[in-house]
Amino acid sequence: MKAYLQKLCAEAESPLIAQHLIREYLQARMLQSLQSAGAMQTLAFHGGTALRFLYDIPRYSEDLDCALESAPDAYNFRAYLQRIARDLSAEAYDLDFKINDKRVVHKAFVRFRGLLHELGLSPHASEVLAVKLEVDTNPPPGARLATTSLKRHVALNLHHHDQASLFAGKLHAVLYRFIAHSHLDLNALYYYFAVQLNVLSITTDGNPMRLPHNDRK
Numbered sequence: 001m002k003a004y005l006q007k008l009c010a011e012a013e014s015p016l017i018a019q020h021l022i023r024e025y026l027q028a029r030m031l032q033s034l035q036s037a038g039a040m041q042t043l044a045f046h047g048g049t050a051l052r053f054l055y056d057i058p059r060y061s062e063d064l065d066c067a068l069e070s071a072p073d074a075y076n077f078r079a080y081l082q083r084i085a086r087d088l089s090a091e092a093y094d095l096d097f098k099i100n101d102k103r104v105v106h107k108a109f110v111r112f113r114g115l116l117h118e119l120g121l122s123p124h125a126s127e128v129l130a131v132k133l134e135v136d137t138n139p140p141p142g143a144r145l146a147t148t149s150l151k152r153h154v155a156l157n158l159h160h161h162d163q164a165s166l167f168a169g170k171l172h173a174v175l176y177r178f179i180a181h182s183h184l185d186l187n188a189l190y191y192y193f194a195v196q197l198n199v200l201s202i203t204t205d206g207n208p209m210r211l212p213h214n215d216r217k
Contacts, residue, residue: 001029002091002092002118002119004153005022005115006119008021008022008025009022009119009120009121019121019129022121023060023062023129023131024052024060024153026088026112026129026131027049027064028053028152028156029087029088029153029154030064030084030088030110030133031045031053031064031156032087032156033080033084033086033087034066034080034083034084035156035157035158036083036087037079037080038074039075040157040158040159041070041071041074042069042070042071042074042075043066043068043069043075043135043159044066044067044069044143044145045064045159045160045161046065046066046067046143046160046166046169047061047063047064047169048061048065049062049064049065050065050158050160050161050166053150053156053158054148054158054160054166062131062132063131063132063133063134064131064132066133066134066135066136067136067139067143067161068135068136068138068139069143069145075135077101077106077108077135078099078101081108081110081133085097094112094113095110095111096111096113097109104138105134105135105136106134106135106137107132107133107134108132108133109130109131109132109133110131110132110133111130112128112129112130112131113126113127113128114126115129142165142168143161143162143165143169144161144162144164144165145160145161146159146160146161146162
């Protein structure tokens with residue numbers, strides 16, 4: 001499959017776009033591994049990368065964000081990471097993990113060592129390309145769920161927050177989280193206004209979707 005990455009790099013408009021495409025391919029492969037591990041029975045995909053994969057917004061996103069929406073007893077974060085490691089190591093990717101699963105939001109940086117150098121995008125053999133996976137194990141209630149089959153580098157069958165709930169998540173990111181790059185969330189919000197979505201009153205059983213406080217991470 002690295003031949004596919006070489007093809008992506010050759011066709012990219014610039015080295016920066018090539019790096020974005022490589023990360024996006026790795027994100028797709030990680031989602032494929034999560035799917036194979038049964039994670040999509042418990043998790044719902046959301047956030048900026050979900051917007052790109054599901055609705056093809058033009059901004060590339062660096063993280064994979066999921067929420068634990070059902071069957072918490074079946075959830076096993078480290079087993080999912082083991083499946084990612086097994087699938088990608090079998091194709092000679094040199095990867096390791098930096099894991100923090102002691103708080104409500106479980107996080108793992110999946111680090112691909114030397115891949116950029118191998119693809120001619122870095123002079124440094126030890127340079128790392130990382131993809132962050134986050135799972136909110138206590139997400140706000142009220143998200144509506146959907147399942148979509150698509151092809152983004154590989155075939156995927158994604159369980160995810162629906163369009164309106166993704167919008168609510170971006171409103172939360174802009175209004176409730178203090179982050180250094182909030183303009184990125186504003187870019188995602190622009191997508192909704194550009195397609196004129198009428199999703200400002202997001203409710204479940206007549207109750208507004210609750211936005212969490214800024215103490216989750």
